[in-house]
Amino acid sequence: MPPTGVSLNDPREALFAAAERVLVRDGGVALTSRAVTEEGGVAKGVLHKYFSDFDTFLAELIISRTAYVATIADELARTAGRNEVEENLAAAMSRLFETPAIQYIKIAIARDEVRKHLVALGQERLPILLQAVAAVSSYIGAEQRAGRIRRDANPAAVAPMLVGALHLLATDEPTAATDYARVRELVVEAIRR
Missing domain, CATH: 1.10.357 (Tetracycline Repressor; domain 2)
Incomplete structure (x- = not known):
């Protein structure tokens, strides 16, 4: 189970980097909020703390990249x-x-x-x-x-x-x-x- 108390310097960037690793390794089909938080080693709720939903996260990921x-x-x-x-x-x-x-x-x-x-x-x-x-x-x-x-x-x-x-x-x-x-x-x- 991923740790729930991991401190992130830049949580949004850390989540984007985790998503990118999932994309490169497993492709777009594998990209889910669970895969991103597991890859980032953070609690599931961290993504939703910074993004209203997963589609918003994906849109901001695309813009950032x-x-x-x-x-x-x-x-x-x-x-x-x-x-x-x-x-x-x-x-x-x-x-x-x-x-x-x-x-x-x-x-x-x-x-x-x-x-x-x-x-x-x-x-x-x-x-x-x-x-x-x-x-x-x-x-x-x-x-x-x-x-x-x-x-x-x-x-x-x-x-x-x-x-x-x-x-x-x-x-x-x-x-x-x-x-x-x-x-x-x-x-x-x-x-x-």
């Missing part, structure tokens, strides 16, 4: 004008769907209440995907202005196509979306058109 997309977007933006366009995009995009990111996306898609909580918290329903589309679109636009991508390419169309293709790939075969060579093939096809 989407900061990495902004980091990837910043790194991608700094590569504009340097190296090969395909190389820059493939390197950034192959990091977008690393575990547990694809699990967060699956949770947001599968759980209506989580999406409602995301919106109530001022977020998009699928923040990781939409942030990724914005980052890729911005990068493609920057490369267009630098003359490295065709002027008639439409960043607003290419970006969701690339992110969507990767999402489908990751959903079907999670490691494929992080495979640089496979991601580069998608990028080459998308920006060549």
Whole structure:
């Protein structure tokens, strides 16, 4: 039985970290409030002390873990004008769907209440995907202005196509979306058109 008197410096972060460990090890199907509190080594009531319900917890977990997309977007933006366009995009995009990111996306898609909580918290329903589309679109636009991508390419169309293709790939075969060579093939096809 987990201890009930464990002192947590940052209880919310400790619960998020426990949830992430469960996701990475066992997948989204295993992610329950009981699994999170057991993994965190805390009493069952601790989660509900900080979150009104499990769907709120999941929505806040997703929000807390989407900061990495902004980091990837910043790194991608700094590569504009340097190296090969395909190389820059493939390197950034192959990091977008690393575990547990694809699990967060699956949770947001599968759980209506989580999406409602995301919106109530001022977020998009699928923040990781939409942030990724914005980052890729911005990068493609920057490369267009630098003359490295065709002027008639439409960043607003290419970006969701690339992110969507990767999402489908990751959903079907999670490691494929992080495979640089496979991601580069998608990028080459998308920006060549």
